[in-house]
Amino acid sequence: MPLMSLVDLIEMKRNRMFEIAEQYGLTDDKTVKCSQELDQLLNMYRKVVNGTYRDQYSSVTA
Numbered sequence: 001m002p003l004m005s006l007v008d009l010i011e012m013k014r015n016r017m018f019e020i021a022e023q024y025g026l027t028d029d030k031t032v033k034c035s036q037e038l039d040q041l042l043n044m045y046r047k048v049v050n051g052t053y054r055d056q057y058s059s060v061t062a
Contacts, residue, residue, distance in 0.1 A: 006045050013038045 017034040024030050 006041065006048065010038065010041045010045060013041055 013034065017031065017038055020028070020034050021031045
């Protein structure tokens with residue numbers, strides 16, 4: 001996944017989490033689930049930046 005696409009996804013997920021939290025509260029299951037999804041994206045970003053991320057196709061050879 002291109003880094004800019006990942007950054008865009010992170011920003012969209014962060015904005016969505018803020019919307020959900022504002023509507024339902026910080027401890028609502030919807031907010032927590034969205035926060036966990038954001039965490040996964042942030043972890044993926046960290047791995048990409050550190051050079052340790054391998055997507056499912058990176059090991060496939062032609």
